[in-house]
Amino acid sequence: MFRGGVAALTVVAALGLSACASGSGQPAVSTQAAEELVIYSGRSEELIAPLLEQFEAASGVQAEVRYGDTAELAAQLLEEGDKSPADVFFAQDAGALQVIQDEGMATALPADLLAKVPARFRSADGQWVGTSGRARVIVYNTESVPAEDVPRTVFDLTDRQWQGKVGIAPTNASFQAFVTAMRVTVGEERTRQWLEDMVANDVQTFENNTGVLDAVDTGIVELGLVNHYYWFEKAKEIGAENMKVANAAFEAGDPGNLVNVAGVSILPTGSENRASEEFVTFLLSDEAQEYFAEQTAEYPLVKSVEQQEGLPPLSEINGPDLTLDQLRDLRGTQDLLMQVGLL
Numbered sequence: 001m002f003r004g005g006v007a008a009l010t011v012v013a014a015l016g017l018s019a020c021a022s023g024s025g026q027p028a029v030s031t032q033a034a035e036e037l038v039i040y041s042g043r044s045e046e047l048i049a050p051l052l053e054q055f056e057a058a059s060g061v062q063a064e065v066r067y068g069d070t071a072e073l074a075a076q077l078l079e080e081g082d083k084s085p086a087d088v089f090f091a092q093d094a095g096a097l098q099v100i101q102d103e104g105m106a107t108a109l110p111a112d113l114l115a116k117v118p119a120r121f122r123s124a125d126g127q128w129v130g131t132s133g134r135a136r137v138i139v140y141n142t143e144s145v146p147a148e149d150v151p152r153t154v155f156d157l158t159d160r161q162w163q164g165k166v167g168i169a170p171t172n173a174s175f176q177a178f179v180t181a182m183r184v185t186v187g188e189e190r191t192r193q194w195l196e197d198m199v200a201n202d203v204q205t206f207e208n209n210t211g212v213l214d215a216v217d218t219g220i221v222e223l224g225l226v227n228h229y230y231w232f233e234k235a236k237e238i239g240a241e242n243m244k245v246a247n248a249a250f251e252a253g254d255p256g257n258l259v260n261v262a263g264v265s266i267l268p269t270g271s272e273n274r275a276s277e278e279f280v281t282f283l284l285s286d287e288a289q290e291y292f293a294e295q296t297a298e299y300p301l302v303k304s305v306e307q308q309e310g311l312p313p314l315s316e317i318n319g320p321d322l323t324l325d326q327l328r329d330l331r332g333t334q335d336l337l338m339q340v341g342l343l
Contacts, residue, residue: 042070087270130261232297252318
């Protein structure tokens, strides 16, 4: 039952913010007349529209998709409450899914679906599940920064030698999740000090991760904080041999190595629509997981599907010591970013 209430609405709005498969790993195919499914998607249309077409073709379900910023869609869901037309929430990050769960806007997923994904990439209470993974990395210009000189921790980025040479995208959800991870692992005051030191060191800001990567590739800045798959996206577009930018990882345990997920939850309004569960089943099928691995260079989270060549295994990425449900306080992170002048 929805228990958001006015307080929850205020908090989140202020953020600006069937049939189940048989377990074969393949999407279930409906044998009945076309059903309808309303999806609120924080994942971009450019990224997942081809995948949703595959789902419609395989299932016979007609998907009505509302695209938008993940945080804004989460706020909309809480505002709509039990009047929402949405059946499922397909989010860009775990924090937004956890907010929805915390406010009573998610329902329990079947155990056999949850079991497809390692426990660290799904809700501890079983109300959302990750569908693909992504790692934060530092990118560097290979012509101006030797690999051995790439900082080993995000805290080194405030050194004077990097003054005006570091790019970030503070409005990006993944950057904000990384800052939330820093708040969780090293505390509020140290995180505030790092952000203030970054501003004092003339950190350069960009609209999105693509802008950061392009700025590093062209030498506008020498270092940048992005998700790992932007390099692969650029390499597909212009060829890796034409790029002057490379991914690197920080030292073990650094908040700069955060691994986050995109994921999905079934809303109370979708709990009686069997197409909702069919959609979740599809996202965890081999077909969809291969799409994420091959088309978006994200990490598949189902064991039967191989990740894209050239990526370090998820098991070898030593991120900060936290669980993804601890990324729920996006509001606190956005407040902090505004206070230091980055939003």
